[in-house]
Amino acid sequence: MSDFWVNLYKFPRFLISVLMGFFLTTFQPVFKLLKNRKDKLLVIATITITIVLFYRIIQIITDNI
Structure with a gap:
């Protein structure tokens, strides 16, 4: 035991x-990807857009409840 x-x-x-x-x-x-300047901007933009998109989807779902 x-x-x-x-x-x-x-x-x-x-x-x-x-x-x-x-x-x-x-x-x-x-x-x-973050080592290259162009790729860094692309990664940051993609992450930002993804976070904003998830935030808006969750906000819409919670407003309808």
């Missing part, structure tokens, strides 16, 4: 490392 608690205490560290690995591998191509 003590092995169960030892494994349970290790789980948060495992979860954090998995999440960090996911985000690092997901956003590594974005970080490479």
